[in-house]
Amino acid sequence: MEFNLHEKAKENIIVVAHRGASGGNIPCNTMTAYEIALKQGADMIEVDVSCSKDGKLFLFHPGMEIEHLNRDISLPDMNYEDIMKIKYVNYDRTPTQFSIAGFDDFLEQ
Numbered sequence: 168m169e170f171n172l173h174e175k176a177k178e179n180i181i182v183v184a185h186r187g188a189s190g191g192n193i194p195c196n197t198m199t200a201y202e203i204a205l206k207q208g209a210d211m212i213e214v215d216v217s218c219s220k221d222g223k224l225f226l227f228h229p230g231m232e233i234e235h236l237n238r239d240i241s242l243p244d245m246n247y248e249d250i251m252k253i254k255y256v257n258y259d260r261t262p263t264q265f266s267i268a269g270f271d272d273f274l275e276q
Contacts, residue, residue, distance in 0.1 A: 184209035186228065194235060194255035196226050197265040198276060216270055223247035224270035242267075 175181065187200025188207055194200065201212050215228040220243065232240050237256045247269070255265045 181210045182208055183211040183213055185213045186215065187212060192257045192261075192263055194257060194263060194265050196228060196235075196268065197255060198268050198273065199265060201268075201273070201276070214273065217243055219247040219250055220244055221246050225250055226268040226270060226273055237262075 172181070184201075184204030184207075186195035187197065187202075188204040188209070189195035189197075189200045193203065196215060201214075204212055214226050216224055217227045217229055218224055225242070225247065227242055228235070229243075232238055232242060235255055236253055237260050238253070242250055242253075250267055251269065253267055255263050255267070257263055
């Protein structure tokens with residue numbers, strides 16, 4: 168079966184969740200934000216894919232380390248294993264339990 172997004176959009180409204188459904192204590196670009204977006208009826212999810220120093224893909228908006236992690240670091244300059252240990256902060260800069268998502272984990276989910 169062939170799917171044509173342009174044709175589908177002519178017939179129906181397509182809901183795209185930009186970096187998931189975030190807010191409160193749920194940061195964007197986390198697995199929980201993606202799950203909530205789908206539960207709320209999103210047809211598609213826009214994700215930001217970045218690459219670690221050792222060549223592994225993870226989901227994070229490039230250049231937003233200070234805003235989302237409250238750390239002056241560059242994730243692409245880090246190894247994947249170290250990136251996976253980092254937790255997001257919420258909009259008030261309060262640490263959360265949410266980790267950066269690996270791209271493979273996202274696809275499996």
